[in-house]
Amino acid sequence: MSEGLAIRIEGLGKVFDGRIRALSGIDLEVREREFLVVLGLSGSGKSTLLRCINRLIDPTEGRIWIFGEEITAAKGAQLRRLRRQIAMIFQQFNIVRRHSAVTNVLSGTLGRASLLPSLFLKFPQSEQERAVAALERVGLGGRERHRADTLSGGQQQRVAIARALLQEPKLILADEPVASLDPALRHSVMRHIEALNKDEGLTVVCSLHDVDLVRRYATRVVALRDGHLVWQGRPHDLNRDTYKEIYGTEAEPATNATI
Amino acid sequence: MPRGNELIRSSQRFEKNIARLQALAADAILIGTFGLMIEFLVVVFSCRRGPTGLLITSEEALGVLHYAWMAAGAVILAFAWNLFASWIGASPGRALIRGVPEWEREIDWTHTLRGWFTVLFIEMTFFSGWLITEVDLPSFFTKFSKASNIVHGLVHPSGAVLHQGLVLLVQTVFLAFMATAFAIPPAFALSFAAARNLTRSNRFSRLMYTAVRTGMNFTRAVEPLVWALIFISWVGIGPFAGVLALWVHSIAALTKLYSESVESIDPGPVEAITATGAGTLQILRYGVVPQIIPPYLSFTIYRWDINVRMSTIIGFVGGGGIGYILKPRVDLGEWGQVGTLVLLIAVTVWLMDLISAKIRERIV
Ligand SMILES: Nc1ncnc2c1ncn2[C@@H]1O[C@H](COP(=O)(O)OP(=O)(O)O)[C@@H](O)[C@H]1O
Ligand SMILES: [Mg+2]
Numbered sequence: 001m002s003e004g005l006a007i008r009i010e011g012l013g014k015v016f017d018g019r020i021r022a023l024s025g026i027d028l029e030v031r032e033r034e035f036l037v038v039l040g041l042s043g044s045g046k047s048t049l050l051r052c053i054n055r056l057i058d059p060t061e062g063r064i065w066i067f068g069e070e071i072t073a074a075k076g077a078q079l080r081r082l083r084r085q086i087a088m089i090f091q092q093f094n095i096v097r098r099h100s101a102v103t104n105v106l107s108g109t110l111g112r113a114s115l116l117p118s119l120f121l122k123f124p125q126s127e128q129e130r131a132v133a134a135l136e137r138v139g140l141g142g143r144e145r146h147r148a149d150t151l152s153g154g155q156q157q158r159v160a161i162a163r164a165l166l167q168e169p170k171l172i173l174a175d176e177p178v179a180s181l182d183p184a185l186r187h188s189v190m191r192h193i194e195a196l197n198k199d200e201g202l203t204v205v206c207s208l209h210d211v212d213l214v215r216r217y218a219t220r221v222v223a224l225r226d227g228h229l230v231w232q233g234r235p236h237d238l239n240r241d242t243y244k245e246i247y248g249t250e251a252e253p254a255t256n257a258t259i
Numbered sequence: 260m261p262r263g264n265e266l267i268r269s270s271q272r273f274e275k276n277i278a279r280l281q282a283l284a285a286d287a288i289l290i291g292t293f294g295l296m297i298e299f300l301v302v303v304f305s306c307r308r309g310p311t312g313l314l315i316t317s318e319e320a321l322g323v324l325h326y327a328w329m330a331a332g333a334v335i336l337a338f339a340w341n342l343f344a345s346w347i348g349a350s351p352g353r354a355l356i357r358g359v360p361e362w363e364r365e366i367d368w369t370h371t372l373r374g375w376f377t378v379l380f381i382e383m384t385f386f387s388g389w390l391i392t393e394v395d396l397p398s399f400f401t402k403f404s405k406a407s408n409i410v411h412g413l414v415h416p417s418g419a420v421l422h423q424g425l426v427l428l429v430q431t432v433f434l435a436f437m438a439t440a441f442a443i444p445p446a447f448a449l450s451f452a453a454a455r456n457l458t459r460s461n462r463f464s465r466l467m468y469t470a471v472r473t474g475m476n477f478t479r480a481v482e483p484l485v486w487a488l489i490f491i492s493w494v495g496i497g498p499f500a501g502v503l504a505l506w507v508h509s510i511a512a513l514t515k516l517y518s519e520s521v522e523s524i525d526p527g528p529v530e531a532i533t534a535t536g537a538g539t540l541q542i543l544r545y546g547v548v549p550q551i552i553p554p555y556l557s558f559t560i561y562r563w564d565i566n567v568r569m570s571t572i573i574g575f576v577g578g579g580g581i582g583y584i585l586k587p588r589v590d591l592g593e594w595g596q597v598g599t600l601v602l603l604i605a606v607t608v609w610l611m612d613l614i615s616a617k618i619r620e621r622i623v
Contacts, residue, residue: 019271051530054534056530056534080536080537080538082536083533083534084535087534088534090527090531092527093527094527094528094530094531095528095531096528096532096546096549096550097549097550098549098550099545099549107531107535107537108535109535110532110535110536110541110545111535111537113541115538115540115541118544119541119544160531163535167535167536173534
């Protein structure tokens with residue numbers, strides 16, 4: 001591949017409260033336009049890894065570069081500018097429940113919005129138009145004024161994707177984006193993330209559980225176990241043995257037939 | 260990572276030692292209190308006579324106890340108990356702070372020193388409590404007639420102060436309203452600084468948290484009555500002094516309630532807004548404020564309700580409102596008029612309670 005590096009991670013480690021070790025010695029490179037999936041049991045450190053990348057969590061060891069700029073050394077305005085390039089999608093959607101769908105989408109622009117109007121939930125006309133278009137794109141046209149908590153889980157996650165879209169990022173971090181959705185709705189959300197990757201050329205780092213989804217969407221897979229990177233490979237390299245290596249010997253794949 | 264592991268081990272050791280010290284302190288306090296209660300009973304019963312069964316008053320008896328000696332003895336005994344715990348069983352302090360050790364969980368309380376200590380301690384507390392507060396059942400049951408004219412007045416309210424009472428009741432409600440309304444902005448601003456979950460990021464914010472918390476706890480600990488006295492001598496007798504007294508106290512109380520609701524917000528939206536590259540004020544506006552508006556409204560109405568109650572007491576010392584005309588009538592023994600005023604207050608408080616409960620139900 002000719003593209004440059006989106007993320008470079010060197011010797012990353014995180015210890016919570018001086019005693020709970022969540023990550024150790026992670027070395028990882030993510031190229032631009034990759035769709036990297038992070039696998040691992042719950043508690044293996046997936047969320048911590050993703051949150052270290054945009055510094056929602058401050059790592060205790062190691063360094064991280066985002067498009068060549070070291071985010072682990074960034075502070076204040078520089079950190080906020082780097083964060084603007086990294087949109088995040090969460091398992092619990094994390095939209096503002098009492099705000100309308102369109103205000104939630106517009107909050108994606110906060111990194112570049114002027115401060116005073118934004119504190120009164122006021123955004124430029126051009127941004128508002130783009131927010132409406134983004135909602136339409138994720139299939140929520142006409143729901144702009146609906147309060148977010150009146151929408152279903154799948155719709156809320158699509159609002160979150162529209163918010164990520166409006167942020168105009170170069171990189172998307174998605175932390176188990178479909179884990180709290182009905183299985184039938186998972187593809188409808190994953191497809192939008194895939195579109196960001198394929199059509200907009202965004203780099204995606206996404207943690208997932210479901211092997212079917214991994215095979216369908218990932219271009220590369222890494223696996224975490226007890227905070228260590230234990231496996232890297234192509235999605236089609238995932239088989240029963242690698243699965244046991246990742247999830248431990250007692251584990252059986254949730255979907256036997258597909259392995 | 261050797262450095263990490265060392266850090267982990269030393270912090271675990273540190274926490275264990277802290278827990279040991281806490282257990283020791285709890286033991287010393289329990290044993291000391293136990294010793295003092297025994298000494299109190301000995302003092303009281305060694306010279307019993309007089310109306311309450313005490314020759315000397317409980318205050319005098321408490322005054323002659325040997326506090327320093329008991330404290331020293333208690334510390335020594337606490338040490339000894341913790342030292343010999345393997346022979347005589349875990350001490351009560353250790354059981355409180357670090358839990359009952361596993362090998363002692365099955366043992367019946369009658370077979371442990373800690374069990375007997377606990378039972379005796381509880382009995383002693385009731386026994387000394389009875390004597391310290393000078394419970395006097397004979398007077399309670401035989402001397403009602405002295406108070407009967409007050410009760411008679413209360414149930415035969417006089418119409419003489421009805422008009423003035425109603426007027427001042429309006430003043431009371433507005434007094435409470437002003438105090439509450441003007442307490443909202445400062446309490447709102449301070450509540451963010453007094454919330455643990457928003458003040459972990461750097462040293463400055465942690466310092467601010469401690470400063471605001473300490474200041475507010477102190478302000479709240481000072482009774483509104485005392486604030487009223489301060490403001491009466493500042494701005495003179497009248498409702499404005501009452502407003503100021505309740506205002507100061509409400510700021511502290513609302514800051515505490517508000518900051519607790521900030522602490523219980525869902526951190527998810529805060530993370531999401533932070534991840535967009537938003538600044539601190541934007542994070543508060545989008546991630547925090549929408550989540551705290553309903554509890555804030557509910558707490559504020561509740562506070563107004565409390566302030567109506569408090570303003571009657573504050574009126575007693577000259578802070579305006581209905582309490583202000585209650586005091587002279589109590590002093591003069593105009594029990595019928597006192598009855599009218601007390602009834603007016605009771606009805607208002609009851610109504611406020613009802614209304615605020617209804618509104619709060621709607622909001623949450
Ligand atoms: N804020 C935190 N404080 C303390 N420990 C944490 C915190 N967040 C995560 N951990 C711990 O770090 C480990 C990894 O957690 P996480 O990254 O959430 O795993 P995953 O996302 O793979 O389920 C777990 O043991 C978890 O208990
Ligand atoms: Mg997780």
